[in-house]
Amino acid sequence: MTRGGHERAIVFDLDDTLYPERAYAFSGFDSVAAAFAERLSADFDVSARMRELFDTPDRHRVFNAIAAQCNAPESIVAEMIDHFRHHAPRIQLHSDAEAALTRLRPSCKLGVISDGYSIVQHAKIDALDVRQRVDAVIVTDDYGRAFWKPHPRAFEEMAALLGVEHRHCAYVADNPAKDFVAPNALGWRTVFIERPDGVHAKNPPADSGAARETIMSLDAL
Ligand SMILES: [Mg+2]
Known part of the structure; x- marks a missing residue:
């Protein structure tokens, strides 16, 4: 002073x-897609699909949409959110x-x-x-x-x-x-x-x- x-x-x-902020979301999507790849066993690029959903009205339900598309149990969504929030952002x-x-x-x-x-x-x-x-x-x-x-x-x-x-x-x-x-x-x-x-x-x-x-x-x- x-x-x-x-x-x-x-x-x-x-x-x-x-x-x-978009870069934070995308960083989290990459991390979640990698961590859950085996359990989702998707036949599409999960991270790319998440990025698409981010620019739709489904922005706040990205993980729900992915889980549904992969026929994964609804309970996986909470785990994905938890992983997203704890990932080390790039x-x-x-x-x-x-x-x-x-x-x-x-x-x-x-x-x-x-x-x-x-x-x-x-x-x-x-x-x-x-x-x-x-x-x-x-x-x-x-x-x-x-x-x-x-x-x-x-x-x-x-x-x-x-x-x-x-x-x-x-x-x-x-x-x-x-x-x-x-x-x-x-x-x-x-x-x-x-x-x-x-x-x-x-x-x-x-x-x-x-x-x-x-x-x-x-x-x-
Ligand atoms: Mg702001």
Whole structure:
């Protein structure tokens, strides 16, 4: 902290803000397909079929659809989900995220606030080597399901952890349905990063959930 507490903080969402969420899903599909190959004994490419299903309204029932197609018992689905959530993800930062974290580190406090199951989000954060590149990481699920966005707790705690006033904090994220409600209410600058391939980019904004700015690349920060 230097002169007069005017330090700036930029806090990022994780999925589809710093790395492509689709790559995490595909990494998990490859891992599940390999681990369950024998038990599914499919006569088709299971991982390729999962990728197809990811882009349909069946996105949240991918493993059910595969199990049904392979005449596998319904009980295998829970095992596949468990394997998926515990797999070691092979993912990489978006190139503009990699550049932004490096460029902004000397002049700003940096943070990450992410929703999702704790074990999954921490595995992603480890795989992306993000912890060393920012000043604070909060996975909302570590507080419990009730504290996922749009609950304000993570934003209040992040500002305190970084020692930056709310009005000097920014939140950069991709999901208009939930990401900007709390930081808007706290007086943060809110920035929607529009990822063409983003899983949630087309979600309609929540009430009072529209970001104040939209950017197409983190290069614009
Ligand atoms: Mg996201």
